[in-house]
Amino acid sequence: MSVxxxxxxxxxxxxxxxGVERAIEIVEISLKLFGAPLYVHHQIVHNRHVVEKFSSRGxxxxxxxxxxxxxxxxxxxxxxxxxQIKIRSIEKKLEIIDATCxxxxxxxxxxxKYSQDGFHILLIGHKNHAETIGTFGEAPDKIHIxxxxxxxxxxxxxxxxxxxxxxxxxxxxxxxxxLITALKIKFPQIQSTGSTGICxxxxxxQEAAAKIAQEVDVVFVIGSQNSSNSNRLxxxxxxxxxxxxxxxxxxxxYPDWISGNIRKIGVTAGxxxxxxxxxxxxxxxxxxxxxTEIEEMKIKEENIVFKLPQELLRSAQFEHRKRT
Ligand code: SF4
Numbered sequence: 001m002s003v004x005x006x007x008x009x010x011x012x013x014x015x016x017x018x019g020v021e022r023a024i025e026i027v028e029i030s031l032k033l034f035g036a037p038l039y040v041h042h043q044i045v046h047n048r049h050v051v052e053k054f055s056s057r058g059x060x061x062x063x064x065x066x067x068x069x070x071x072x073x074x075x076x077x078x079x080x081x082x083x084q085i086k087i088r089s090i091e092k093k094l095e096i097i098d099a100t101c102x103x104x105x106x107x108x109x110x111x112x113k114y115s116q117d118g119f120h121i122l123l124i125g126h127k128n129h130a131e132t133i134g135t136f137g138e139a140p141d142k143i144h145i146x147x148x149x150x151x152x153x154x155x156x157x158x159x160x161x162x163x164x165x166x167x168x169x170x171x172x173x174x175x176x177x178x179l180i181t182a183l184k185i186k187f188p189q190i191q192s193t194g195s196t197g198i199c200x201x202x203x204x205x206q207e208a209a210a211k212i213a214q215e216v217d218v219v220f221v222i223g224s225q226n227s228s229n230s231n232r233l234x235x236x237x238x239x240x241x242x243x244x245x246x247x248x249x250x251x252x253x254y255p256d257w258i259s260g261n262i263r264k265i266g267v268t269a270g271x272x273x274x275x276x277x278x279x280x281x282x283x284x285x286x287x288x289x290x291x292t293e294i295e296e297m298k299i300k301e302e303n304i305v306f307k308l309p310q311e312l313l314r315s316a317q318f319e320h321r322k323r324t
Contacts, residue, residue, distance in 0.1 A: 006291040008282055009215050011208040011268035012298035015222075015275050017201030019101030020045045022306045023078035026099040027054055029308070030075060033315050034095075039068045041085065042077040042130050044099065045272035046227040048248050065089055073097060079130035080104040082137020102306050103169055103199045104131055108138050110193055114164045115139035120157060122146050122190070124179050125168030129228055132168050152182050163190040167197040170229040170271070172236065173206055200304065201271045202229050206236055208299045212266035213237040215297070218257060219244040222277050223270030230270025237266070249277050250284035258289055265291055 016024075023044050030038055036058020043051050043061055051061060065088045068074050073095040076085075080100035089096050100108075114121050121143045125132035136143050146152060146165075157163060165183055167176050176196055183190055213219050219237035223230025223246055230246055237244035245257060258265060265285060269278050285291040 005263055005293070006289070007264050007293040007295065008285055008291045009212040009264060009266045010278070010282070010294060010296040011205070011212045011266065012296050013201070013204045013208055013300060013302045014267075015269040015271070015273050015278060017199070017271040018302075018304040018306045019078050019103060019199070019201070020272050022308065023099040023101070024050065026097060026308065026312060027059060027075060029312055029316060030073060030097055031057060031059070033312075033319055034073045037072075039072050039074045039094075040077060040099075041065060041068070041074055041081060042079060043226075044075065044077050046079075046224055046230075047270075047272040047274070048224045049274060049277060050272065065092070065094075068092065068094060070094070075099050077130065078104070080108060080134040082134045084137050085134075097312055098309055100134075101169070101199075103197075104134070107131075107135055107166055107169065107197045110166055110197070111135055111138040111143060114166075115142040117162070119162040119164045119191070120144065122152075122155070122163060122165045122183060122187075123167070124165060124171065124176055126228060129168060129170075131170070131228075135166070135168075146179060146183075149179065149182055152179065152186055155186075157187065159189070161189075163187050165190055165192050168228070169197055169199040170202045170232065171196075171198050172232045173198055173203060174236075174239075201302070202232070204300050204302060205229060205233060205268065205271060208297070209233045209236055209266070209268045210240060211297055211299055212268065213240040213242050213244075216242060216264040216266035217262045218242060218264075219266040219268065220253070220281060221246045221268055221270065222249070222273045222281060224248055224272070227270045227272050230273065233268055233270060242266070247281070250281040253281070253284065255289070258285070258291075 075097045078101045221233045234244045234246045
């Protein structure tokens, strides 16, 4: 087979979603307005490169609000925080800038509404994921986290209990569907808002990854190990029978992965992975391994943009007026 036949299929949409774009812009603007050190509760988005770049510019990422000095500026990451962290931030007189993705906030609001209406909420998500921890905090005595079918099997409620389910935004669509089906069978009275909480970006990236996975011999997912939606893309490609690797960047590629009969490589990126890393990966595959043909397989246009937080816009306007 000739060298020219080696080909890369690029999934589209891939990479940054509107929530990640917004969170990163919030840190950029805050750095300009307030300077370093600037504190961010949790990684602003789950990507090593993004976090390292901001760290080098004086952003300090903390996993506990207690690590932030009183009266400092603190940004809440795109994954959202529990009300307990908000309360503690107010007690510490912190200047809060909330970069929670509006689609995560939507899930929080649904959890609050259901709990106020007397429902127990079955939250499908990963127990240790920042987003699920934050949502759980909205009603810890009413929310029950479900990770798998075993959790559903072991769960019991009296038949007249009002139940509703919600989901983390970055789950596998098919796993969530299976769990929702199991919930409906076990608890026929269970209610929902009509759609899962899985966001548009997660859905589109999984559909695009599934399309390229059908065409290729191996799939590379660019994203960090702690990125939930990136891990789901890798699992999806594997489920479709293709070897798949989650890589932070092009330097993680082992030549063995693409030796022998590998002629077609699929490349996608999780919602928190910068496009620059896709370019670098494609360049290495092209220059070092002669995958010279490139085809983008676009399944959908994305043009969603989320507004910046009002408090940040007000601060920016205030600073602008001071200078002019
Ligand atoms: S993956 Fe979805 S929920 Fe998460 S930041 Fe992006 S748009 Fe928001």
